[in-house]
Amino acid sequence: MPAVVPIIDQLSAIDTPWDPRQAATFNGQDIKVVYLQGDFIWHSHSDTDEVFLVQEGSMQMGVREAGVESALTLNKGDLYVVPMGQEHRPFNADARVLLFEKRGTVNTGDFEGEVPGHIHQTDGRSGSD
Template identity: 35%
Template sequence: MEPISLTTALASFSERWSPRIVTAVNDYDVRVAKVEGEHVWHVHDHTDEFFLVLSGELRIGLRGPSGERTVVLPRGSVFTVPRGTEHKPYAPVPTEILLFEPTGTLTVGDRHDPVPDHVDATTGHTLA
């Protein structure tokens, strides 16, 4: 067990929407990702999804019984998407994020729109 530099972890890869697992807490992965452009509308049926914006800006479209809305997360902001909420992350500029998700959680959730080529449907990659 050694400290992990998030700066070093983020510098070790360039792929967008392809998170790396930096550590684990109980049964949760702590993941970092570089993102830009649109992800995909998706739902995590059994878990919330926690976002922390390390740099840039992340927008998350949300769909619920009362309609659609977008939350804007500037650098340093956190937001949790509740389980069962359809959502679509979008980054208008290159952005770096940190996520907490149960180990084994797919980045595209349990239900999703067709996955574009630039989105990595993964449970997270181990840091190199």
């Protein structure tokens, strides 16, 4: 029998930003806990939608469509679905967030440059067991 997962306690206990951790999995999807602080990099995911659910704090989500950038504000209790293939960038963040995405997703997506030092690039293997 699966165990109860104290997911909000897990989320509150994170002390390193941009370091998503798997909390649960269902139907081939991961549920991850992550602390967002400051700015991420522009990237996209070619094979998964990505859901952000803000549990504490607030953040902005930059979205780039046809070369035009726009930004959305997400406060506590807000959810946003980044569609597969959509260029996006969380920024101006101080938020504790639940992420929902396909198992094995790498947080930097299709980004190919050097990842800034404040970001922990996941290997996509969490949840692959």
